[in-house]
Amino acid sequence: MDKYELRAIALSGGLLAVFFFAVLYNSYSRNLDMPTCLPFEKTFEKSEVNKIDDNLYEVYIVAHMWAFDPEEIEIPAGSTVDFYLTAKDVVHGFHINEKGVNMMAVPGTINKITTRFDSPGVYRFVCNEFCGQGHQNMMGKIIVR
Amino acid sequence: MTISKSLKTTILIGLAMPMSLFILGAYNGVMQTLYRAGVLQRAATAGINYYQGLTMHGVINAIVLTTFFAVMFGHFTIVHYLQREPPRWSYIGSLVLMVTGATIDLVVMVLGKASALYTFYAPLKASAFFYIGTAMLIIGSWIAFAGWLKPWREWKREHPDEKMPIAILGTFVNFTMWFMSSIPVIYELLVLLTPWAMGTTDTVHVPLTRTLFWMFGHPLVYFWILPAYVGYYTILPKIAGGKLYSGNAARMAFLLFLVLSTPVGVHHQLSEGAISGGVKLWVSVLTFAVSIPSFMTAFTVGASLEYAGRRRGARGLLQWMKKLPWLRADNYLFGYFICGLILFIFGGLSGIVNGSYTLNQLVHNTGWVPGHFHMTVAGPSILFILGLTLYMFHEVSGKPLHMKLTITIIPYLWMIGVAMLSHGLMAGGLMGEPRRTNLGMSYTNPDSPMFNSHWVPSTTLTMVGGIVMGTAALLYFICFFRMLFSKPVAAARVSLPESEELHEEKDIPLLLTMKPWVVICLVLVATTYVPTIKNVFKYGKPVKNQYQMENPVNIIQDEK
Numbered sequence: 169m170d171k172y173e174l175r176a177i178a179l180s181g182g183l184l185a186v187f188f189f190a191v192l193y194n195s196y197s198r199n200l201d202m203p204t205c206l207p208f209e210k211t212f213e214k215s216e217v218n219k220i221d222d223n224l225y226e227v228y229i230v231a232h233m234w235a236f237d238p239e240e241i242e243i244p245a246g247s248t249v250d251f252y253l254t255a256k257d258v259v260h261g262f263h264i265n266e267k268g269v270n271m272m273a274v275p276g277t278i279n280k281i282t283t284r285f286d287s288p289g290v291y292r293f294v295c296n297e298f299c300g301q302g303h304q305n306m307m308g309k310i311i312v313r
Numbered sequence: 314m315t316i317s318k319s320l321k322t323t324i325l326i327g328l329a330m331p332m333s334l335f336i337l338g339a340y341n342g343v344m345q346t347l348y349r350a351g352v353l354q355r356a357a358t359a360g361i362n363y364y365q366g367l368t369m370h371g372v373i374n375a376i377v378l379t380t381f382f383a384v385m386f387g388h389f390t391i392v393h394y395l396q397r398e399p400p401r402w403s404y405i406g407s408l409v410l411m412v413t414g415a416t417i418d419l420v421v422m423v424l425g426k427a428s429a430l431y432t433f434y435a436p437l438k439a440s441a442f443f444y445i446g447t448a449m450l451i452i453g454s455w456i457a458f459a460g461w462l463k464p465w466r467e468w469k470r471e472h473p474d475e476k477m478p479i480a481i482l483g484t485f486v487n488f489t490m491w492f493m494s495s496i497p498v499i500y501e502l503l504v505l506l507t508p509w510a511m512g513t514t515d516t517v518h519v520p521l522t523r524t525l526f527w528m529f530g531h532p533l534v535y536f537w538i539l540p541a542y543v544g545y546y547t548i549l550p551k552i553a554g555g556k557l558y559s560g561n562a563a564r565m566a567f568l569l570f571l572v573l574s575t576p577v578g579v580h581h582q583l584s585e586g587a588i589s590g591g592v593k594l595w596v597s598v599l600t601f602a603v604s605i606p607s608f609m610t611a612f613t614v615g616a617s618l619e620y621a622g623r624r625r626g627a628r629g630l631l632q633w634m635k636k637l638p639w640l641r642a643d644n645y646l647f648g649y650f651i652c653g654l655i656l657f658i659f660g661g662l663s664g665i666v667n668g669s670y671t672l673n674q675l676v677h678n679t680g681w682v683p684g685h686f687h688m689t690v691a692g693p694s695i696l697f698i699l700g701l702t703l704y705m706f707h708e709v710s711g712k713p714l715h716m717k718l719t720i721t722i723i724p725y726l727w728m729i730g731v732a733m734l735s736h737g738l739m740a741g742g743l744m745g746e747p748r749r750t751n752l753g754m755s756y757t758n759p760d761s762p763m764f765n766s767h768w769v770p771s772t773t774l775t776m777v778g779g780i781v782m783g784t785a786a787l788l789y790f791i792c793f794f795r796m797l798f799s800k801p802v803a804a805a806r807v808s809l810p811e812s813e814e815l816h817e818e819k820d821i822p823l824l825l826t827m828k829p830w831v832v833i834c835l836v837l838v839a840t841t842y843v844p845t846i847k848n849v850f851k852y853g854k855p856v857k858n859q860y861q862m863e864n865p866v867n868i869i870q871d872e873k
Binding site for chain 2: 169170172173176177180181183184187188191194195200201202203204205206207208232233234253257258259261263265266268269270271272274275276277278279280292294295296297298299300301302303304305307
């Protein structure tokens with residue numbers, strides 16, 4: 169094969185290797201998680217906010233047409249939150265833009281991610297998967313004090 | 314060469330029908346940008362609901378138009394390069410199935426019975442007719458492919474020492490990949506969803522249907538783009554006034570697509586719960602690998618264009634770009650190629666972001682994603698479709714092309730529109746703007762408590778881009794239908810500009826056969842999908858859910 173062609177392939181391979189290293193570094197060294205797998209249980213279809221200790225919370229979110237349960241969550245600044253997510257009816261999404269939390273709520277499955285809220289403020293979570301006529305009204309808030 | 318009357322009619326119907334539907338598809342695209350910008354703050358306009366329009370936009374533009382075009386371009390390429398026609402049963406059978414399927418889809422979408430978007434995610438229910446219509450469209454394209462094997466075998470027998478022409482290799486790679494990857498979606502449509510929508514089964518395994526869809530849904534995007542790649546390698550160097558830089562590189566790029574297109578679909582499911590992190594990381598690696606043939610294409614096509622510029626007298630490092638035949642009415646096709654390529658640089662790079670494991674969470678289901686794919690499917694794919702539809706229709710019908718200047722300007726205008734639309738969508742996406750959402754009714758309506766002022770500038774830019782694209786599309790429809798309604802002035806014929814290769818290269822035996830590559834592909838598919846399907850059954854459970862878009866009441870439990 170042509171030598172410039174081979175160099176171009178090597179260069180693109182190198183670039184992708186750099187990208188991949190960046191992905192691995194951020195995922196493992198800086199502990200950015202992918203959503204975690206858990207086997208589905210009916211109990212997750214009940215929404216709850218559990219305070220484990222002063223700055224550790226478990227939030228069970230149930231998405232349904234066209235609202236989240238709970239719709240408003242209040243936590244103190246510095247809290248670490250485990251979000252457990254499922255959907256009761258159709259597929260929904262759950263996106264907190266400021267925290268890079270972005271999960272699908274798929275009926276018959278559980279999705280889980282952990283995140284920490286350091287600065288006080290109002291964090292909106294938005295449904296970002298089409299779920300019917302009222303999809304654009306599906307939003308909730310996390311109030312960090 | 315000249316062609317039979319029945320193949321002529323097939324190609325003309327196969328080009329004109331999806332192009333007529335594209336009017337509806339493009340209209341609904343422009344309308345969405347108005348809703349999203351908050352200019353329209355309502356659920357429906359002229360009887361078409363936002364989400365119904367979005368379904369039409371996706372199904373018509375991304376499945377109907379692209380599949381019809383790939384088949385018609387395939388017929389055209391086969392006839393031109395192999396100098397013989399596929400058997401009559403194949404192209405007529407394929408056209409009948411595809412037209413019937415597309416018509417069924419159109420009717421149920423217009424009636425509002427299939428507003429579940431083009432991804433038709435269960436448990437939102439579309440009419441069973443929609444699932445059957447879509448399956449017919451896909452199976453129709455398989456039949457066309459089956460028909461091409463006969464002229465290929467005959468040609469091979471007569472030319473035992475010649476290599477498979479690159480255009481034929483590209484077409485066969487595309488349809489082999491398409492056939493393998495559409496088996497899972499046919500299973501999903503006909504075995505899982507149709508009985509469920511008709512009420513014979515009452516459970517649906519949602520993550521399984523999603524996995525089967527994306528096993529098809531990502532190869533689908535290569536199915537959209539590979540006809541354009543065939544054009545970039547075999548037509549563009551010629552019309553730019555140069556030669557193809559390396560034939561071996563072109564072959565290798567196509568074969569890499571054959572291997573890597575099908576196993577990467579899981580990267581659409583990176584933020585789902587039922588699939589483990591290990592599979593997701595593996596799929597990210599494969600996704601990076603599948604960008605290699607695109608990088609190669611960028612180099613090979615770039616080098617071919619540089620050669621063309623230098624042949625036209627360019628000196629120095631960059632003058633070759635200026636010397637290319639920009640905006641020339643006697644060479645209108647060049648604009649449809651080059652504008653697509655320019656957009657694709659950004660389309661490809663933004664795609665790498667989507668496939669990057671944890672980085673995906675920053676952009677998943679935000680406006681970034683449609684921003685990305687409008688620079689691919691609404692960039693090189695659609696511009697190639699628009700350009701070649703004009704060219705092929707003109708050749709096959711013998712009807713004259715009027716308004717050459719307008720035809721020449723359209724791709725540039727379209728490119729400017731896409732650049733603005735995609736920039737708006739991607740910028741908004743990074744600020745959390747969700748895709749597939751009627752923003753005008755809440756987030757971009759200043760009177761709503763959900764109003765988000767950050768999304769106003771980005772959606773406004775998107776709207777301006779959408780209107781520019783709409784204008785280009787309108788001009789295109791005028792040109793296309795003016796030709797369609799003219800009287801023929803020449804005999805029907807099939808011919809394509811054919812690029813020569815720049816230098817004689819030594820044959821590499823591995824690049825002259827598809828079989829080992831298909832085997833590698835199947836191995837990779839197994840390494841990805843065996844664990845994925847196992848995961849899906851381990852972590853997910855089927856549910857007794859079925860919903861209409863308008864109503865949050867479960868249809869299945871209601872009946873009991």
